[in-house]
Amino acid sequence: MIGAKLKIALLYDLWNEDPVAAAAKEEAGATRKPHKKVKAIKKEKTDREEIFEALQKLGHEPSFFELDGRPASLHSLSRCDADLVFNLTESFDGDDTKEMNVVAYVDLLGLRYTGAGPHAIFMSQDKAIAKKIFAFHGIRTPFFATSYRGRIEHAHDISFPLIVKPSWEDGSIGIDAGSVVKNIKEMMERIEYIQDEFDSPALIEEYIEGREIYAGILGSYERTQVLPLVELDLSRLPEGTPRIASYDVKFEKNTEAYKLTKSAIAENLDEVTRKRLEDTALAAYRALKLRDYGRIDMRLAPNGDVYVIEANPNPWLASRQEFAMAAKASGMTYVELIGSIVDLAMSRYLNANLVNAAAMH
Ligand SMILES: Nc1ncnc2c1ncn2[C@@H]1O[C@H](COP(=O)(O)OP(=O)(O)O)[C@@H](O)[C@H]1O
Ligand SMILES: [Mg+2]
Numbered sequence: 001m002i003g004a005k006l007k008i009a010l011l012y013d014l015w016n017e018d019p020v021a022a023a024a025k026e027e028a029g030a031t032r033k034p035h036k037k038v039k040a041i042k043k044e045k046t047d048r049e050e051i052f053e054a055l056q057k058l059g060h061e062p063s064f065f066e067l068d069g070r071p072a073s074l075h076s077l078s079r080c081d082a083d084l085v086f087n088l089t090e091s092f093d094g095d096d097t098k099e100m101n102v103v104a105y106v107d108l109l110g111l112r113y114t115g116a117g118p119h120a121i122f123m124s125q126d127k128a129i130a131k132k133i134f135a136f137h138g139i140r141t142p143f144f145a146t147s148y149r150g151r152i153e154h155a156h157d158i159s160f161p162l163i164v165k166p167s168w169e170d171g172s173i174g175i176d177a178g179s180v181v182k183n184i185k186e187m188m189e190r191i192e193y194i195q196d197e198f199d200s201p202a203l204i205e206e207y208i209e210g211r212e213i214y215a216g217i218l219g220s221y222e223r224t225q226v227l228p229l230v231e232l233d234l235s236r237l238p239e240g241t242p243r244i245a246s247y248d249v250k251f252e253k254n255t256e257a258y259k260l261t262k263s264a265i266a267e268n269l270d271e272v273t274r275k276r277l278e279d280t281a282l283a284a285y286r287a288l289k290l291r292d293y294g295r296i297d298m299r300l301a302p303n304g305d306v307y308v309i310e311a312n313p314n315p316w317l318a319s320r321q322e323f324a325m326a327a328k329a330s331g332m333t334y335v336e337l338i339g340s341i342v343d344l345a346m347s348r349y350l351n352a353n354l355v356n357a358a359a360m361h
Contacts, residue, residue: 006060008342009082010048011113013102015069015094047318048088054338055086062086067102069093078109084345085113087314097168099125114345116313120289124311127167127203128154130288134308137287139280141308142208142299147191148201158206163244164190167203170312172247174198180207180242208299208307212245213266215281215298216315216326218340220291220348226278227326231266263322265329273304280306288313292344295323317341 048064055062065080067073069092085106092098104118116124124130132154134141145155146167161182166174174194181187187204194202212234216227234243237260248257269277281296288311295315299307315323319334327337 006083006342006346007081008055008060008062008084008086009065009080010052010055010062010086010088011065011067011077011102011106012048012088013067013069013091013093015091047316047321050319050334051086051088051317051338054335055342057335058339058342060342067092074105077106080109080111083112084342085111086342087113087115088317096170097125112345112349114314114341115292116290116294120291120313123288124290124313125168125170127165127310128201130311133287134284137283139283139287139308140306142206144203144205146201146203149195153201158204160187161207162187162204163207163242164194164202164204166194166198166200168200169198170310172245172250174200174247175244176246176248177241179246180244207242208301208309209243210299210301210307211266212243213277213298213300214263214322214326215277215296216323217281217285217290217294217296218292218327218337218344220344221286224282224285225330226281227323228329229266229269229274229277230263230322230326232261232263232322234261236260263325265325273300273306276304276306280308284308284311291348293317293323293341 052062052064063082065077065082065085067077067089087103087106089102090096090099092102100118100121103113103116103121106113107118122129123133128144128146131141131144143156143158145158146153161180163175163180164187165179174197178186178190178193181190191202191204194200212232214230214232216230218225218227232245232249234245234249237243237249237257241257245261246257248255249261250258252258277298277300280298284296285294290311290313293315295312297309297312299309301307315321317323317338324334324337328334332340
C-alpha cells in the first residue's frame with residue numbers, strides 16, 4: 001500500500017460552544033469543564049488545513065471528518081470508508097480525558113489510524129502514571145506527590161520549590177506564573193485552585209531549574225529516529241517570572257511572555273549531553289508505547305542531569321510548531337514529514353498482516 005493513492009480522513013474534534021447547552025450539561029452532572037476551547041481558537045485553524053494540502057501534494061485523497069461531540073458524529077464515523085484516519089483529535093466534546101476513547105472507538109471500528117493507540121494516550125495523559133512508568137524504566141523524572149480532594153495517592157519526600165499542575169491537562173492549561181510555589185501556603189492555595197478550576201488531581205512536582213528541551217521522535221517500536229533537539233529559550237522572561245512554558249508563553253500572542261520566548265534548534269550542547277537527551281527521550285517514548293510520532297519534553301539541569309517532564313503522543317503538527325521545526329532541521333520538507341507519518345502508520349498495519357499471515361502457516 002505504501003506509495004499508493006489513499007483515501008485519508010483527517011479526523012478532528014470540535015464541540016458545541018453554546019453556553020446554554022454547556023450550563024445544562026453541568027447541571028446534569030458533567031464534572032469536567034472543557035478547557036480546550038481557548039486553545040482551539042488560538043490554533044487559528046491551520047494544522048489540519050496544512051496537513052490536508054500536504055496530503056494532496058503527496059497524491060492522496062484527503063477529506064475532513066469532524067467529531068462534534070454528539071453521538072451522531074460517532075455514528076457517521078462508523079460508516080467512514082477511508083483507507084487511513086489521520087488522527088488530530090484531542091478531546092471529545094471538549095473533554096480531553098476522552099481522547100483515548102475516541103482512539104479506542106476508531107480501533108474498534110477496524111479503521112487504520114495514525115499515531116498513538118488508546119493505551120499510550122492514557123499512560124501519557126495521566127502524568128502521574130507516566131512518571132511511575134518512567135521510574136520503573138530508570139528514566140529520571142522529578143519527584144512528585146498527587147493530591148485530590150484531600151486524598152494523597154502518592155507522595156515522595158519532595159522539597160521546595162515545587163510546581164503544581166493539573167495531572168491530566170495539556171497545552172499548559174492551568175500553568176502560569178503562580179504554578180511555581182515556594183512555601184506550604186502557596187502550595188495549598190494552588191492545589192485548591194487546580195481542583196476548583198479543573199476538577200483534576202493536582203500533580204505537585206519538584207521544580208527543575210534548567211534548559212527546556214524537546215525531542216521529536218518519528219517511528220515505531222525499535223525503528224525510531226530522534227529529530228534534531230529543539231530548545232524553548234525562556235531566559236528573556238522578566239526577572240521574577242518563573243522560567244516555564246506557561247499558557248501565555250505557548251498561546252497568548254499579545255503577552256510579553258509570548259514575545260520574549262522562542263523555540264529554535266538547540267545549540268551549545270556537547271555530544272555527551274546531546275546523546276543523553278536523545279537516549280532519555282527514546283526510552284520515554286518506548287516506555288509509554290508511543291508510535292509514529294511523538295514529542296518528549298525535558299529539562300536539562302545545570303549539572304547535566306536530564307529529567308523527563310512529560311510525553312506527548314500525536315503532538316501538534318502545525319508547520320511553525322516544534323515538531324515540524326525539528327523535522328525541517330533533519331532535512332525533511334513539511335510534505336515529506338506528513339508523508340512519513342502516513343507511511344509509518346500504513347506500514348504498522350502491513351507488518352501486522354504479515355505477522356498474522358506468517359502465524360497462520
Ligand atoms: N517539574 C518541572 N520543573 C520545571 N518546569 C516544569 C516542570 N513541570 C512543568 N514545567 C514547565 O511547565 C511547562 C508545562 O508543563 P507540562 O507538564 O509539559 O504541561 P503540558 O502538558 O500542559 O504541556 C513545561 O514545558 C515546563 O516549562
Ligand atoms: Mg508540555
